[in-house]
Amino acid sequence: xxxxxxxxxxxxxxxxxxxxxxxxxxxxxxxxxxxxxxxxxxxxxxxxxxxxxxxxxxxxxxxxxxxxxxxxxxxxxxxxxxxxxxxxxxxxxxxxxxxxxxxxxxxxxxxxxxxxxxxxxxxxxxxxxxxxxxxxxxxxxxxxxxxxxxxxx
Amino acid sequence: xxxxxxxxxxxxxxxxxxxxxxxxxxxxxxxxxxxxxxxxxxxxxxxxxxxxxxxxxxxxxxxxxxxxxxxxxxxxxxxxxxxxxxxxxxxxxxxxxxxxxxxxxxxxxxxxxxxxxxxxxxxxxxxxxxxxxxxxxxxxxxxxxxxxxxxxx
DNA sequence: CTTACTGCAAACCATTTGCACGATC
DNA sequence: GATCGTGCAAATGGTTTGCAGTAAG
Numbered sequence: 462x463x464x465x466x467x468x469x470x471x472x473x474x475x476x477x478x479x480x481x482x483x484x485x486x487x488x489x490x491x492x493x494x495x496x497x498x499x500x501x502x503x504x505x506x507x508x509x510x511x512x513x514x515x516x517x518x519x520x521x522x523x524x525x526x527x528x529x530x531x532x533x534x535x536x537x538x539x540x541x542x543x544x545x546x547x548x549x550x551x552x553x554x555x556x557x558x559x560x561x562x563x564x565x566x567x568x569x570x571x572x573x574x575x576x577x578x579x580x581x582x583x584x585x586x587x588x589x590x591x592x593x594x595x596x597x598x599x600x601x602x603x604x605x606x607x608x609x610x611x612x613x614x
Numbered sequence: 615x616x617x618x619x620x621x622x623x624x625x626x627x628x629x630x631x632x633x634x635x636x637x638x639x640x641x642x643x644x645x646x647x648x649x650x651x652x653x654x655x656x657x658x659x660x661x662x663x664x665x666x667x668x669x670x671x672x673x674x675x676x677x678x679x680x681x682x683x684x685x686x687x688x689x690x691x692x693x694x695x696x697x698x699x700x701x702x703x704x705x706x707x708x709x710x711x712x713x714x715x716x717x718x719x720x721x722x723x724x725x726x727x728x729x730x731x732x733x734x735x736x737x738x739x740x741x742x743x744x745x746x747x748x749x750x751x752x753x754x755x756x757x758x759x760x761x762x763x764x765x766x767x
Numbered sequence: 768c769t770t771a772c773t774g775c776a777a778a779c780c781a782t783t784t785g786c787a788c789g790a791t792c
Numbered sequence: 793g794a795t796c797g798t799g800c801a802a803a804t805g806g807t808t809t810g811c812a813g814t815a816a817g
Contacts, residue, residue: 491791491796503711509718509727511706513781527799532782534797535709545752547718548708548727551782553664553806555701556688558656565662565700566748574662574700575748579741587757588732595719595728596765599698599758604740606751644771644816666806680774685807687772704807706781 477504481543488541495526499534500543509547564601568608575608630657634696641694648679652687653696662700717754721761728761 481500485492502519503510510518512532519526538544555574562583566575582602591597634653638645655672656663663671665685672679691697708727715736719728735755744750 489796493791493797495798500711503709507712507729509708509710511708511781513706515709525799528781529783529800530798535707538711539709543711545710546707547710548720548725549703549705549781550701550707551704551780551805552702553666554688554699554703555662555664556656556668556692557662557698557700558653558691558696559660566744566750567701568748569751572701576660577741577744579744581741582738585735585738585755588730588734591719591730591732591757594762595721595757595759597719597757597759598722601756602738602753603756604744604748604750604753607749609747612749642771646772646816648773664806678774681806682775682808683773702806704780704805 477501484541484543490537490541495523495530496534496537498523498526499531500538503535503538503544511549564604566604566606566608568611569605570607570611573608573610630654637694637696643690643694648676648683649687649690651676651679652684653691656688656691656697664702717757719757719759719761721764722758723760723764726761726763 478497478501481497482492484490485496490496498519499515502515508514512528512535515535516526516528516531519531535544539546552572559576563576563578564582566577567573568575579602585600585602587597587600631650631654634650635645637643638649643649651672652668655668661667665681665688668688669679669681669684672684688697692699705725712729716729716731717735719730720726721728732755738753738755740750740753
């Protein structure tokens with residue numbers, strides 16, 4: 462038995478693109494060749510590329526595409542849930558000096574980071590194959606969403 | 615029964631400072647008033663401040679301290695494990711277009727982000743109180759350390 | 768007394784913004 | 793044809809670097 466209409470069912474390449482086109486429509490975005498190209502290039506890799514990296518790749522097919530478009534489009538994709546920001550940002554680095562185990566919840570609206578404790582999360586075990594391949598220095602459960610203060614608005 | 619000599623035992627303010635001073639010594643760092651002030655200011659808050667935010671605070675006590683010092687010192691603290699970078703960086707934003715559930719391991723040496731799967735991590739449950747307070751849009755287990763390629767060097 | 772740290776200024780890099788042209792719907 | 797998206801250029805913001813003076817060990 463298979464679930465139908467699963468919004469995240471985009472395993473096969475052709476389905477991905479039509480899923481993406483549909484998402485654009487639903488969100489009132491125009492389907493431009495640049496957008497499609499950027500989305501395809503992003504989904505095509507597991508290297509978690511930066512805008513610049515993607516720009517270099519896409520340029521081979523669309524030599525006139527600008528870095529700004531790639532940058533802006535990626536942010537747009539993130540807004541409609543077709544992409545995720547996994548690292549970095551132009552924003553300032555932020556630090557934590559607290560020693561004890563704790564997890565972070567980050568509000569995507571106001572960028573506030575809230576600490577929380579949950580013993581179950583403290584106890585999670587890193588799988589053996591990861592442990593063998595890498596030296597793990599830090600592990601944490603990371604949550605993202607809308608915080609209480611932003612919800613009230 | 616209490617564990618002695620626990621390196622992360624810095625719950626009480628005075629112990630924190632002496633722990634920090636000790637860490638500086640062990641790592642061959644000089645104990646300057648600026649460093650101590652920055653460390654204290656960082657540990658004193660749970661707001662995950664940026665260098666600039668901390669700078670503004672510390673300025674009240676040490677009006678001549680520069681933002682650069684705060685910036686550099688925070689990075690130094692991170693190197694000796696007295697602080698952690700929890701968000702941002704001057705580095706470029708990086709994106710992920712993959713839809714399925716997966717976790718990230720990030721190498722702190724080469725900044726490579728490696729995807730991995732672990733069913734146990736897919737199944738972790740967000741605690742009820744968090745769920746009540748926030749709207750959780752994404753949850754992921756985040757690992758940090760040294761990757762296989764960097765270990766070989 | 769030596770070495771490392773600090774403060775200042777300039778340089779750097781990624782991102783953002785404003786605007787006019789061009790493409791999509 | 794109206795609106796949204798793109799490309800270009802300039803501006804911005806955070807971080808990094810080089811250097812000379814200063815303080816810690």
